[in-house]
Every structure is written in C-alpha cells, then in structure tokens.
Amino acid sequence: MSYLTHLECGYCGSTFNAETLHTVCPKCGKPLLARYDLESVKKSLGRDDLIERVASLWRYRELLPVREDANIVSLGEGYTPLIHAARSGARLGMERLFIKDEGLNPTGSFKARGLCMAISRAKELGVTEVVIPSAGNAAGAMSAYAARAGMKAHVFMPSDVPLPFRLECAAYGADVHLIDGLITDCGREAHAQAEKNRWFDVSTIKEPYRVEGKKTMGYELAEQFNWILPDVVIYPTGGGTGLIGMWKAFDEMRELGWIDGVLPRMVCVQADGCAPIPRALAAGDEFASPWEDAHTVAAGLRVPQAIGDFLILRAIRESNGTAIAVSDNALIVSQRAMATEEGIFACPEGGATLAALENLLNSGAIARNETVVLFNTGTGLKYP
Numbered sequence: 001m002s003y004l005t006h007l008e009c010g011y012c013g014s015t016f017n018a019e020t021l022h023t024v025c026p027k028c029g030k031p032l033l034a035r036y037d038l039e040s041v042k043k044s045l046g047r048d049d050l051i052e053r054v055a056s057l058w059r060y061r062e063l064l065p066v067r068e069d070a071n072i073v074s075l076g077e078g079y080t081p082l083i084h085a086a087r088s089g090a091r092l093g094m095e096r097l098f099i100k101d102e103g104l105n106p107t108g109s110f111k112a113r114g115l116c117m118a119i120s121r122a123k124e125l126g127v128t129e130v131v132i133p134s135a136g137n138a139a140g141a142m143s144a145y146a147a148r149a150g151m152k153a154h155v156f157m158p159s160d161v162p163l164p165f166r167l168e169c170a171a172y173g174a175d176v177h178l179i180d181g182l183i184t185d186c187g188r189e190a191h192a193q194a195e196k197n198r199w200f201d202v203s204t205i206k207e208p209y210r211v212e213g214k215k216t217m218g219y220e221l222a223e224q225f226n227w228i229l230p231d232v233v234i235y236p237t238g239g240g241t242g243l244i245g246m247w248k249a250f251d252e253m254r255e256l257g258w259i260d261g262v263l264p265r266m267v268c269v270q271a272d273g274c275a276p277i278p279r280a281l282a283a284g285d286e287f288a289s290p291w292e293d294a295h296t297v298a299a300g301l302r303v304p305q306a307i308g309d310f311l312i313l314r315a316i317r318e319s320n321g322t323a324i325a326v327s328d329n330a331l332i333v334s335q336r337a338m339a340t341e342e343g344i345f346a347c348p349e350g351g352a353t354l355a356a357l358e359n360l361l362n363s364g365a366i367a368r369n370e371t372v373v374l375f376n377t378g379t380g381l382k383y384p
C-alpha cells in the first residue's frame with residue numbers, strides 16, 4: 001500500500017488533500033511535493049525487504065503515491081543498470097566512475113519514470129484526457145502510458161524537434177501539435193488548451209507525481225551501492241525533476257534510517273546556450289531568471305526557465321554541489337566517448353555529464369579517487 005498522506009508546497013509550505021487533482025500550489029504558484037507517513041513505513045518496511053521485490057521502480061510501492069494496484073500503469077520502468085565505466089574511468093585516472101543507464105527505460109528515457117507515476121495517479125483520480133508540453137522524451141513517455149491507460153493524449157512540441165520524437169507520439173495515438181517556439185511557448189499553449197478543454201496538464205514539476213517517479217533513481221542508487229551513496233552525482237538538468245526527486249529520496253531514506261552520513265554532492269549540468277541554473281548559482285540567487293535565446297542540441301536541457309528552480313538551487317547548495325555549463329561541441333565529443341569506450345549510445349544530455357566531469361576534475365572540484373555517478377538520461381537513438 002501507499003503511505004501518501006498529503007501534498008505540501010515546496011515554497012510556502014501550505015498543505016493540501018492529495019485525493020483530489022492538483023497542479024501547482026493555488027496560493028503561491030510553486031510546485032507541490034508528496035508527503036508520506038514515514039514513521040509507519042519505517043515500522044512496516046526494512047531496506048532488506050526490497051531484495052525480493054519486482055525489478056522495477058514499483059519495488060518502492062509504499063513510498064509511491066498510487067493507492068490501488070489496479071491503477072498502476074506500468075511498462076517495467078526503472079531499476080536500470082548501474083554500469084562501472086572502467087575504460088572512461090581509466091582515461092580520466094578514476095577507478096570508481098559509474099553510469100546509470102536510463103536509456104534502457106520503456107520509451108528510451110528516464111521520462112518513463114515520471115510519466116508512469118503521473119498517468120497512474122491521474123487515472124486513479126479520474127482523468128481521461130491529458131496534455132503535455134515537451135521538447136521530446138516526455139511527450140513520447142506520456143503518449144505511451146496514456147495509450148496503456150486508455151486515455152486521450154495531446155502533445156505540444158517545438159516544430160524543430162527531431163522527427164523520431166514526433167513519430168513516436170503519433171505511433172502511440174497522441175494528437176501532436178507543433179508550435180513555432182521553445183518549450184516555454186509550448187507550455188503556455190498547452191496550459192491554455194488544458195483550461196479550455198478541461199484536459200489535465202502533466203507539465204514537469206507542475207504535476208506533483210512526476211517527481212515521485214523520478215525520485216526512485218535516488219532509491220536505486222542507494223540499493224545498487226549497498227546503501228553507501230556515491231560522493232558525486234552528475235545530472236543533466238532541464239526542468240530539474242530528477243535532481244529534485246533524488247534529493248527528496250535521500251531525505252526520505254535518511255528519515256527511514258536506510259542511509260546515514262554525508263549525502264552526494266549534486267552537480268547540475270546545462271548547455272552553455274541555456275544555462276540559467278549555473279548563472280543563478282554563481283549570482284547567489286534563490287530563483288533563476290529566464291535565459292534569452294536558448295539554444296543547444298541537447299533538447300532536454302533547452303529549458304530557459306524552470307518553475308522548480310529554487311528547489312534545484314536548494315539541492316545543489318545543501319549538498320555542497322555545483323552547477324556547470326558545457327558547450328554543445330564538448331557534449332557531443334563526450335557522447336561519442338561514452339559510446340566508443342563503454343558501449344553506451346547516450347543521448348547528448350548524457351554526454352554532457354561526462355564533459356562536465358572532465359571540467360570538474362581539471363578544476364579540482366572532483367577528486368580522481370571519488371565515487372562518481374553520471375546519469376545517461378536517455379538513448380541516443382532518437383537524435384538523428
């Protein structure tokens with residue numbers, strides 16, 4: 001069963017009943033986070049009980065928001081391999097470099113984690129029609145889970161999104177609307193259409209349960225490292241759902257008594273053509289101002305303004321981490337290195353994490369004897 005208790009605004013702290021549909025906080029417009037009765041979970045579930053469970057993110061059932069098993073819409077997402085990157089590591093003088101390969105998820109990216117949760121919970125709360133603004137992978141994942149749940153899906157994508165992303169959504173039966181503009185423009189249009197047609201908007205972070213799906217990456221890291229978390233996690237950040245989710249998972253696991261000690265330093269990687277988070281971190285700001293003229297081949301990083309910006313910045317600061325921008329050229333070189341050295345055909349966003357690591361080793365921000373995890377967030381196959 002789920003031990004979900006309520007929703008809480010990540011900014012103003014207001015609390016809300018979780019048994020009705022919500023997007024952002026009606027009081028301050030910031031993201032809502034799911035809260036659980038962790039005291040009761042602690043009494044009924046030990047970390048060693050997980051060993052026998054299903055090899056998907058549903059192994060963390062009590063810590064996920066879906067009430068009834070019948071409402072779970074699953075394609076076997078999560079529990080992806082943690083791969084020792086011996087050859088890339090040797091080149092960089094590191095023994096403990098790992099890649100968490102999210103490209104093996106259904107629909108080829110970690111967006112499956114968030115959207116299986118959003119769609120499952122939406123189904124539970126009576127939704128029949130959903131909409132998403134997306135620069136690629138989120139749309140494909142939503143379309144697949146919506147198809148499986150028997151829901152009608154609407155997708156708003158920038159018109160320059162690579163063809164495979166569009167074809168994928170169409171194949172799952174979604175209505176694809178192309179917009180001349182960026183993901184933020186798609187968001188505005190999706191929101192307007194959602195209001196008009198009473199569709200449910202599952203935009204990143206605006207919908208409260210995608211973070212719950214993505215937080216399972218944090219639980220998996222703990223389990224796969226035998227409950228001793230790595231020193232550094234390097235994550236390619238767009239809307240920030242994964243980074244916020246993992247930080248939330250670490251917090252929950254600490255309360256459950258499953259982990260202790262120092263938490264990993266969280267490193268946010270963006271492209272230098274769209275780097276609002278590194279800029280805000282350097283300026284000491286609580287929020288990130290919108291990035292003008294955002295451009296990068298890594299579509300998942302082309303997010304000029306994230307509504308969870310303060311949560312991303314908080315996680316970076318609390319963890320003593322950092323935020324760094326890399327060039328498109330560097331991330332493509334590193335994408336190729338992951339393929340030729342490790343046999344992992346990463347997405348450009350995944351390549352960006354290796355490029356960032358090289359910079360941070362050179363600057364001394366990461367030591368070569370530390371344990372580092374790179375997140376390859378999707379397959380390279382969808383980027384022609």
Ligand SMILES: *Cc1c(COP(=O)(O)O)cnc(C)c1O
Nearest residue numbers: 137238239240241242300349377
């Ligand atoms: C969406 C996406 C990202 C960014 O993820 P967030 O959790 O929203 O920051 C990174 N890489 C890929 C491949 C993506 O599709």
